[in-house]
Every structure is written in structure tokens, then in C-alpha cells.
């Protein structure tokens with residue numbers, strides 16, 4: 812039995828949109844290398860979507876370990892070019908995944924944190 816309690820419907824018009832563990836999701840298919848990725852379906856609105864949709868791994872061309880490694884380097888303060896050299900990926904790739912991960916982190920923050928203190932420094936660049 813798949814544990815889908817951390818997933819929610821991503822269809823913005825759906826009454827169960829954003830509700831985790833609401834019991835509305837089922838696994839309809841498995842795909843990708845080793846059939847490791849799940850296609851989910853919402854019983855409420857009938858939408859189907861990849862379990863990776865909305866995460867930096869969605870439609871990723873790099874292997875997941877590589878994406879994680881790139882993001883770990885960036886999170887530790889390595890610059891884009893430095894990370895590219897250390898992980899042996901193109902700097903543009905580093906920049907792209909950083910942007911994806913930044914947006915995902917912001918969304919998660921907004922969901923999990925009730926009050927965010929203002930920061931005069933503005934957004935992280």
C-alpha cells in the first residue's frame with residue numbers, strides 16, 4: 812500500500828486542492844526507470860499528475876542523486892560556477908535547479924510557517 816499522506820491534489824479548482832492525507836488520491840500508474848515514479852489520480856476532480864509535479868525533480872534530466880548533490884552544494888554556499896565544476900554539470904543547469912528549488916522552498920515555507928519575519932535584505936539572489 813502506498814503512503815500518499817504527504818501528497819495533495821495540485822488542481823487549483825479542486826475542492827481537495829492542497830489538502831494532504833485527505834484520502835482522495837490513488838496511484839494509477841508507475842513509470843520511469845524501474846517504474847519508481849508514480850502517477851497519481853484525484854478521486855474528487857479526476858485530475859492525474861506525476862508525484863513529482865511541483866518539485867525540482869519534475870521533468871528533471873539529471874539523476875535524482877545529482878540534483879540533490881547540486882542543491883547541497885548551493886545550500887552550503889557554493890557559487891553557481893563552483894558547484895558546476897564540483898558536480899560536473901553545466902553552470903546553467905545549476906542555476907536552473909537552484910531557481911526551481913528556491914520556488915519550491917518558498918511554497919513549502921508559506922504552507923508550513925504561519926508568520927515569516929520581514930527581512931530588509933530582500934529576496935536571496
Ligand SMILES: [Zn+2]
Nearest residue numbers: 820825853856
Ligand atoms: Zn483534485
